[in-house]
Each structure stands twice: as C-alpha cells, then as structure tokens.
Amino acid sequence: MPGGVNSPVRSFNAVGGTPVFISRAQGSRVWDVDGNAYIDYMASWGPLILGHADPEVVDAVRKAVARGTSYGAPCEAEVELATIVTEAFPSVDVVRMTSSGTEATMSAVRLARACTDRDLIVKFEGCYHGHADYLLVKAGSGATTFGQPSSPGVPKVFADCTLLAKYNDLGSVEKLFDELGEKIACVILEPVAGNMGVVAPTDGFLRGLRDITRSSGALLVFDEVITGFRLSPGGAQELYGVAPDITCLGKIIGGGLPVGAYGASREIMSMVAPAGPMYQAGTLSGNPLAMAAGIATLRKLHNPGSYEKLEDLASQLVDGLRDIIKSAGVSATVNRVGSMFTLFFTDRSVVDYDAALNSDTNLFSRFFGRLLENGIMFPPSQFESVFVSLSHTESEISSTLDVMKKALE
Ligand SMILES: Cc1ncc(COP(=O)(O)O)c(C=O)c1O
Structure with a gap:
C-alpha cells in the first residue's frame, strides 16, 4: 500500500511516529495490536457518533448480512433511509445514495452543472x-496536512473550472460573481x-x-458529509437556518459502513438518471x-436528549481545555461547534x-504524541476535527483533561 495506508492521513506523516494498527474497538475505546487501549476522539473521521460497535448497529448489520450482502436491485432499507433523510432535511425531497462522500460531492457538482448549463x-x-479532480484545489484535510494544496494528475483545464474564494469572506465571492x-454553476462549501x-x-x-447564488442563478451546495446529523438532525442548515439547493451527506448516515448521498428538491433531482439525463450510478450504492x-x-440518534448529551460532553471537554490553555499560558485557541472541535496552536482567532x-x-x-502515549487518540493532524461521541463518559472527559493538562504544561 502506498505509504503503508489506504488513506493518506492515517500514515502519521503529519505528526511523526508509527501509525497505530487497530485490532478492535468498542464504545469510546480502540485497542491496538499490541493490546494498548485508547479513548478515541477520531470516530473513524466522523461517522461513529454512537461510538464503536454499538450493539444496535451491530445487530442490524448482523441481521442484514444473513439476508445477503448486495443485491444490485432495489431493497426496502434504501427507501427507509431515504425517508429518514428527507424527513430530517426539508431542503431535500429526493435523495440518491452513493458509496462515499467523494461520489456525493462529485455528483452534486455534476448536477449543478447540468441544471444551470454552466461549467x-x-x-x-x-x-x-473528497478527491474528485476539480475539487482537489486548495483542499483541506490530507491535502493541507501534506502541504499539497492541489495534486499532480489534476489536468489544468479541470482546475481552471474551479474558482477559489476565502471562507468567511463574502467579498471574495462577490468579486468572482461580478x-x-x-x-458559475454552483458554490460548494462545508x-x-x-x-x-x-x-x-x-x-x-x-x-x-444564499443571496448571491440565488440572484445570479447559481446553485448553493452544502457539503454536510461531516455535519449532517452531527450538528443537529437537520445538519448545519438547520442549525444556521439557511437552506442550500443541493445537500451532500455521508459518514453518519452509513453508521461506519461505506456510504454517501446527495439530495435536493424534486425539481432539481428530476435531472438525475433515470428520471432525467444526468448520469450517475454505483454497483454498491444503497x-x-x-x-x-x-x-x-x-x-438511536433520534432518541430524546442525544444532541443535548453531545453538546454537554463536548462543552465540558472544550471549556476544560480552554481553562488549561489559559493557566498553562499556551498560545492556542479552540474552535467548537457542537460535538466537533479543533485545538489550533496559534494565538490568532x-x-x-x-x-x-x-x-x-x-x-x-x-501534543498529539503526548496524548497517544497516555491513551488518548486524536486525529493525527492539526487540520482535522476532533469528534465527541455518545459513548464518551464524563469520567473519560475528565481523564482526557488530566492528560491534556500534563501535555500542555
Ligand atoms: C466534508 C467532506 N466532504 C467529503 C468527504 C469525502 O468523503 P469520503 O472520504 O467518504 O469520500 C469528506 C471526507 O472526509 C469530508 O470531510
């Protein structure tokens, strides 16, 4: 495997040291092949909002696998998941499942181009x-981690179709639209x-x-692959009260199995094959x-109190961390939204x-190395989100804070 891994950030290249090979996981814990246990805040990069091997998820998968692993034909479970998604996201009337988040965003962009006839x-x-050619331009995640704002192999003509704006800078977007x-077919963002x-x-x-795209006939695409069902049942669009034209999902909606989805109004989705002419397909989709x-x-996430519990645990952890930063006199700042946060080692906001x-x-x-030595697993890069899950306990939050305190001091 290139670099010994199947996805670059797993390699620990960004933080040094040897990647931990996992042998099993349960709840908030993962165990490596040497038998060391860690409290896990990676959550497989976001999907595991219930924690690892949740008994109800395991039972559902066990029952499903006995009925066959893939049909290549429609099944009832697809309809059930599609219904859950469309009920949670008022901006989504119709949804198409894919096998990864990359496919979801790639297809959403194709859909926006097909609807607007713009490139x-x-x-x-x-x-x-994700890693589609025209989206791999000044991308974050592993691309930032390795200092490769874009990648060789992306034809210049593809990258030329991607205009770059600055996050939280509406002026930079207005300039492009002027x-x-x-x-411009669409604006896509997390x-x-x-x-x-x-x-x-x-x-x-x-x-x-929302206003800029609407007035110019472009579509607004929210990539909620991480935020969908994490920040609220209806994702960031519910939390902030702004509805996009197209929504991309992934991670949590697959409960730790490979999944993605994109959805929109009935009118927009009528463009997608076989209802319409825009082609997109997948052997294992759904x-x-x-x-x-x-x-x-x-x-399970729908149970009353789930989001309150996530908010409680994450705020305990982050409030405690901010206190430690202050008392240790470290130049660092923490950004948190719900159960996702990042500790940045900078004094700028x-x-x-x-x-x-x-x-x-x-x-x-x-810092990462210190946590790992002491049984705490953070994502191995500065440019990622830490995830709190429903399986974390208050006592784990408190022991995590003890380790962080020693590390920061
Ligand atoms: C916001 C966002 N969009 C898309 C993707 C791509 O999803 P996948 O890795 O399932 O292809 C990711 C993956 O981390 C992501 O964080």
Whole structure:
C-alpha cells in the first residue's frame, strides 16, 4: 500500500511516529495490536457518533448480512433511509445514495452543472470535498496536512473550472460573481468547515452566499458529509437556518459502513438518471448492509436528549481545555461547534484557511504524541476535527483533561 495506508492521513506523516494498527474497538475505546487501549476522539473521521460497535448497529448489520450482502436491485432499507433523510432535511425531497462522500460531492457538482448549463464552480480554500479532480484545489484535510494544496494528475483545464474564494469572506465571492457570475454553476462549501480544522461560519456568511447564488442563478451546495446529523438532525442548515439547493451527506448516515448521498428538491433531482439525463450510478450504492447500519444509527440518534448529551460532553471537554490553555499560558485557541472541535496552536482567532495555516504544527505533533502515549487518540493532524461521541463518559472527559493538562504544561 502506498505509504503503508489506504488513506493518506492515517500514515502519521503529519505528526511523526508509527501509525497505530487497530485490532478492535468498542464504545469510546480502540485497542491496538499490541493490546494498548485508547479513548478515541477520531470516530473513524466522523461517522461513529454512537461510538464503536454499538450493539444496535451491530445487530442490524448482523441481521442484514444473513439476508445477503448486495443485491444490485432495489431493497426496502434504501427507501427507509431515504425517508429518514428527507424527513430530517426539508431542503431535500429526493435523495440518491452513493458509496462515499467523494461520489456525493462529485455528483452534486455534476448536477449543478447540468441544471444551470454552466461549467465554473466556486469552492473555498481549506474546504475538502473528497478527491474528485476539480475539487482537489486548495483542499483541506490530507491535502493541507501534506502541504499539497492541489495534486499532480489534476489536468489544468479541470482546475481552471474551479474558482477559489476565502471562507468567511463574502467579498471574495462577490468579486468572482461580478467577473464571472453568468458562468458559475454552483458554490460548494462545508457550512461548518471541518477540514482546515473546525471553523464556524461567521454571522451572515451562509445567508450572504444564499443571496448571491440565488440572484445570479447559481446553485448553493452544502457539503454536510461531516455535519449532517452531527450538528443537529437537520445538519448545519438547520442549525444556521439557511437552506442550500443541493445537500451532500455521508459518514453518519452509513453508521461506519461505506456510504454517501446527495439530495435536493424534486425539481432539481428530476435531472438525475433515470428520471432525467444526468448520469450517475454505483454497483454498491444503497448497499443493504450500509443502509442497515445507517438506519440503526439514525434511529438511536433520534432518541430524546442525544444532541443535548453531545453538546454537554463536548462543552465540558472544550471549556476544560480552554481553562488549561489559559493557566498553562499556551498560545492556542479552540474552535467548537457542537460535538466537533479543533485545538489550533496559534494565538490568532481562526476564521479562515490562512489563519489555520498559521498554527504551529510542530507543537501539535508533540501534543498529539503526548496524548497517544497516555491513551488518548486524536486525529493525527492539526487540520482535522476532533469528534465527541455518545459513548464518551464524563469520567473519560475528565481523564482526557488530566492528560491534556500534563501535555500542555
Ligand atoms: C466534508 C467532506 N466532504 C467529503 C468527504 C469525502 O468523503 P469520503 O472520504 O467518504 O469520500 C469528506 C471526507 O472526509 C469530508 O470531510
């Protein structure tokens, strides 16, 4: 495997050291092949909002697998998951399942282009939308981690179709629309950025994007692959009260199995094959195991008090961390939205990609290493979100804070 891994950030290249190989996981804990236990805040990069191997999810998958792993034909579970999604997201009447978040965003952009008959798209520096060619331009996540704002192999003509704007800077978007508005098919963004580390939208930013796109005939695409069902049942669009034209989902809706989805109004989705002419397909899309894991996850998440509990645990952890930063006199700042947060080693407030890049990644690496040695697993990069799950306990939050305190001091 290139670099020994199947997805770059897993390699620990960004933080140094040897990647931990996992042998099993349960609830908030993962165990490596040497038998060491860790409290996990990676949550497989976001899907595991219930924690690992939740008994109800495991049971649902076990029952589903006995009925066959894939049919290549419609099944009831697809309809059930589609119904849960459309009920949770008022902006989504019709949804198409894919097998990954990358496919969801790639298809959403194709859909926006098909609907508008325009080629250009606007994306934001530091936002990551998977690894499709024209989205791999100044992307966050692993692309930032490795200092490759874009990748070789992306034809210049593809990258030329992607216009870059600055997150939380409406002026940078207005400028692009003033010059090229009639050619812009869509604006795509993470409504709460997670892939330059967590960065919340400033007041009026999402609303401003809604107004600009609407008045110029472009579509607004929210990539809620991380935020969908994490920040609220209806994602960031519910939290901030701004509805996009197209929504991309993934991660949580597959309960830890490979999944993605994109959806929109009935009118927009009528463009997608076979209802319409825009082609998009997938051998394993709507896979019955992934549907079963997703349905079980979302049902459990729907229990009263879930989001309050996530908010409680995450605020305990982040408030405690902020106190430690203050008393230890460390130059650091924490951005948190709900159960996702990032500790940036910078004294500037982090509202965009440039500010995120100002962080001291060497300090982050040392901090990461200290946590790992003491049984706490954070994502191995400064430019990622830490995730709190429903399986974390108050006592784990408190022991995590003890380890953080020693590390920061
Ligand atoms: C916001 C966002 N969009 C899209 C993707 C791509 O999803 P996948 O890795 O399932 O292809 C990711 C992955 O981390 C993501 O964070």
